[in-house]
Amino acid sequence: MFEGFANVWTPVTLARRLKAGAPLAVTLAGEKLVFFRGADGTAGALLDRCPHRGVALSLGKVKDGCLECPFHAWQFEPGGACAHVPLNPDAKRERLFATALPTREAGGLLWVYTAPVKQAPHELVVPETLTRPGLARTYLELEWNAHWSRAMENMLDSPHVPFLHEKTIGRFVRPYLKRDSSMEIGWEDTSYGAKLSSIIDGDSSRDAGFLEFYRPNMMVLTIPIPKQTFRMHSLCVPAEQNRVRMVIVGARSFATLGLLNPFFNWSNRRIANEDRAVVESSFPVEVPPAADERSVRTDKATLQFRRYYFETLKPSTA
Numbered sequence: 001m002f003e004g005f006a007n008v009w010t011p012v013t014l015a016r017r018l019k020a021g022a023p024l025a026v027t028l029a030g031e032k033l034v035f036f037r038g039a040d041g042t043a044g045a046l047l048d049r050c051p052h053r054g055v056a057l058s059l060g061k062v063k064d065g066c067l068e069c070p071f072h073a074w075q076f077e078p079g080g081a082c083a084h085v086p087l088n089p090d091a092k093r094e095r096l097f098a099t100a101l102p103t104r105e106a107g108g109l110l111w112v113y114t115a116p117v118k119q120a121p122h123e124l125v126v127p128e129t130l131t132r133p134g135l136a137r138t139y140l141e142l143e144w145n146a147h148w149s150r151a152m153e154n155m156l157d158s159p160h161v162p163f164l165h166e167k168t169i170g171r172f173v174r175p176y177l178k179r180d181s182s183m184e185i186g187w188e189d190t191s192y193g194a195k196l197s198s199i200i201d202g203d204s205s206r207d208a209g210f211l212e213f214y215r216p217n218m219m220v221l222t223i224p225i226p227k228q229t230f231r232m233h234s235l236c237v238p239a240e241q242n243r244v245r246m247v248i249v250g251a252r253s254f255a256t257l258g259l260l261n262p263f264f265n266w267s268n269r270r271i272a273n274e275d276r277a278v279v280e281s282s283f284p285v286e287v288p289p290a291a292d293e294r295s296v297r298t299d300k301a302t303l304q305f306r307r308y309y310f311e312t313l314k315p316s317t318a
């Protein structure tokens with residue numbers, strides 16, 4: 001289950017997609033999941049497969065805080081417990097549970113732990129700018145025909161910014177880039193992932209922003225604006241082998257009028273589309289072992305990710 005993506009907390013999709021009273025079917029790393037809200041509104045996630053005869057639970061309905069299978073109307077609680085088996089009042093319901101995943105709703109997103117355990121061995125870590133009150137936030141969800149590992153490396157890759165994004169975010173860097181300019185990539189391990197820096201020609205004042213990596217699949221870009229907060233959170237959610245859900249959440253402490261959100265989303269979508277074209281063209285689809293591609297010094301961050309990918313997420317193929 002969740003091969004190559006097991007035992008991690010991951011964002012799955014925007015929480016606003018999950019309405020009370022209706023199940024939401026979502027694919028995560030090749031597994032079909034169904035989310036629904038219990039009687040108190042708390043979100044739960046089950047494998048989208050009834051333990052009775054394998055039917056998709058997402059075809060059923062939410063009733064009294066339970067998800068009811070469309071076939072024989074067994075009912076399940078968000079934690080997987082079987083609450084009702086019609087025509088079988090004597091059924092041993094404690095044996096008839098559905099498979100549930102630890103689930104959280106935080107920062108406008110739905111998260112799950114990718115293992116069917118009662119309790120995740122560690123708690124979810126969410127960047128504080130996803131939850132801090134007083135910030136304006138924009139939410140964008142896009143689907144790319146790419147493997148999530150290629151999308152994630154793209155997000156951690158600073159050296160492409162002045163070139164691929166020369167008309168957008170890269171235009172601030174281009175004017176002082178010389179043919180013999182040199183970039184130094186810093187990677188500092190943290191409890192949640194890493195802090196990255198990218199300094200051109202030794203001048204840190206020209207660093208247009210610094211990146212953080214939140215394992216397994218989030219990049220946070222902090223754009224330095226004096227006395228303000230401006231951050232982009234880019235989440236690369238594996239859907240299927242060659243399909244990644246890109247969730248982009250912007251957070252800002254200025255121009256907080258909701259009226260301006262479409263402008264910020266328009267800009268984020270434009271930048272993401274620049275990345276999309278190259279990420280979707282990458283071959284092989286999934287990142288290969290480092291020795292299979294040629295790399296240089298400024299590939300430090302993507303090589304660090306690749307090490308984590310093969311050592312932790314896919315140890316069997318390392």
Ligand code: FES
Pocket residue numbers: 050051052053054055069070071072073074
């Ligand atoms: S298949 Fe779901 S209740 Fe029978």
Ligand SMILES: [Fe+2]
Pocket residue numbers: 154160161164165275
């Ligand atoms: Fe990019």
